[in-house]
Amino acid sequence: MKISGIELRRIHLPLLAPFRTSFGIETSRDVLLVRVVTSEGEGWAECAAMSEPRYCSEYVDAAQDVLRKFLIPALPKDGVNAHTVGRVLEPFTGHRMAKSALETAVLDAHLRMTGESFGSYLGADRNRVPCGVSVGIMDSIPQLLDAVEGFIAEGYARIKLKIEPGWDLEPVRAVRERFGDELLLQVDANAAYTLVNAQHLAKLDDFGLLLIEQPLANDDLVQHAQLAKLLRTPICLDESIESAADAAAAISLGACSVINIKPARVGGYLEARRIHDIAHAHGIPVWCGGMLETGIGRAANVALAALPGFTLPGDTSGSSRYFATDITEPFVLTDGHLTVPTGPGLGVEPLPDFLEEVTTSTEWITV
Numbered sequence: 001m002k003i004s005g006i007e008l009r010r011i012h013l014p015l016l017a018p019f020r021t022s023f024g025i026e027t028s029r030d031v032l033l034v035r036v037v038t039s040e041g042e043g044w045a046e047c048a049a050m051s052e053p054r055y056c057s058e059y060v061d062a063a064q065d066v067l068r069k070f071l072i073p074a075l076p077k078d079g080v081n082a083h084t085v086g087r088v089l090e091p092f093t094g095h096r097m098a099k100s101a102l103e104t105a106v107l108d109a110h111l112r113m114t115g116e117s118f119g120s121y122l123g124a125d126r127n128r129v130p131c132g133v134s135v136g137i138m139d140s141i142p143q144l145l146d147a148v149e150g151f152i153a154e155g156y157a158r159i160k161l162k163i164e165p166g167w168d169l170e171p172v173r174a175v176r177e178r179f180g181d182e183l184l185l186q187v188d189a190n191a192a193y194t195l196v197n198a199q200h201l202a203k204l205d206d207f208g209l210l211l212i213e214q215p216l217a218n219d220d221l222v223q224h225a226q227l228a229k230l231l232r233t234p235i236c237l238d239e240s241i242e243s244a245a246d247a248a249a250a251i252s253l254g255a256c257s258v259i260n261i262k263p264a265r266v267g268g269y270l271e272a273r274r275i276h277d278i279a280h281a282h283g284i285p286v287w288c289g290g291m292l293e294t295g296i297g298r299a300a301n302v303a304l305a306a307l308p309g310f311t312l313p314g315d316t317s318g319s320s321r322y323f324a325t326d327i328t329e330p331f332v333l334t335d336g337h338l339t340v341p342t343g344p345g346l347g348v349e350p351l352p353d354f355l356e357e358v359t360t361s362t363e364w365i366t367v
Contacts, residue, residue: 043109
């Protein structure tokens with residue numbers, strides 16, 4: 001497959017409501033889309049980097065810059081496929097979200113050319129996946145309860161509460177008391193605690209949570225392993241897992257018993273599949289995390305979440321969770337599930353008129 005050029009397109013989408021976590025508040029998404037144009041057609045991908053380097057060191061301006069200056073120029077002139085992309089980008093340190101976007105766009109173009117779906121290529125064994133929803137930090141407990149009630153009414157199979165010091169035990173207790181022990185409930189700290197808080201975090205054991213996600217620092221597998229010995233609640237790692245090697249190390253140390261796989265965080269869907277395979281071989285359940293994706297990124301995530309090791313509902317919410325209008329046909333929740341796209345490649349297309357409406361800039365790079 002020969003690439004003739006690559007378009008870097010920035011779009012701006014307001015969120016339906018502010019989304020607050022322990023590292024900040026999001027009110028809109030400044031999204032970088034990557035469109036790869038080949039002699040046979042084109043492929044799309046979404047870069048998950050946010051506008052500021054808070055979730056991780058990457059941010060959207062830097063992602064576009066590194067793609068323009070280093071990653072795209074490193075591509076061979078022809079004979080390109082997704083595996084080629086991974087090999088030629090390996091010498092560049094970090095920038096996994098930018099690498100993921102480029103690899104995914106190339107893979108989408110290739111699969112559209114061959115007529116194979118993303119899910120089929122990755123090894124999906126289901127045609128729909130159960131979906132959870134992530135609920136941000138709220139201004140009050142009543143506001144939180146109203147939000148959770150609304151998501152349960154929509155049919156979400158699992159609720160995840162964002163927590164931080166000062167917003168943890170009481171909101172979890174309130175949700176449990178209001179909605180009962182049958183509700184699948186988990187929490188996400190986004191690395192907001194330290195091992196000093198172990199006794200406090202152990203109080204979450206009383207609430208029968210599915211897991212506590214990333215309680216400690218991203219780069220501290222050893223202390224996560226120590227914390228795991230002090231809690232009954234399973235520890236899930238998110239930000240700590242940037243590769244299959246990280247996953248193997250975490251499992252061997254006993255730092256986690258669940259892994260959240262965010263493909264953008266680990267450099268792409270091929271590495272995400274490797275993490276899935278390692279975890280599955282060790283009996284470690286995985287689930288697919290989210291980064292407030294548009295329909296482009298959501299399509300790929302839903303396909304990944306249909307692999308056999310994804311046994312927990314992921315953050316693959318419907319489009320209406322975040323956006324009044326998505327840039328593709330919306331993903332709609334049905335009985336708590338989303339349907340895995342079956343068309344060639346990602347199986348979705350941007351809506352041309354709306355895409356133009358929300359576009360803030362475009363940049364064409366000849367390969």
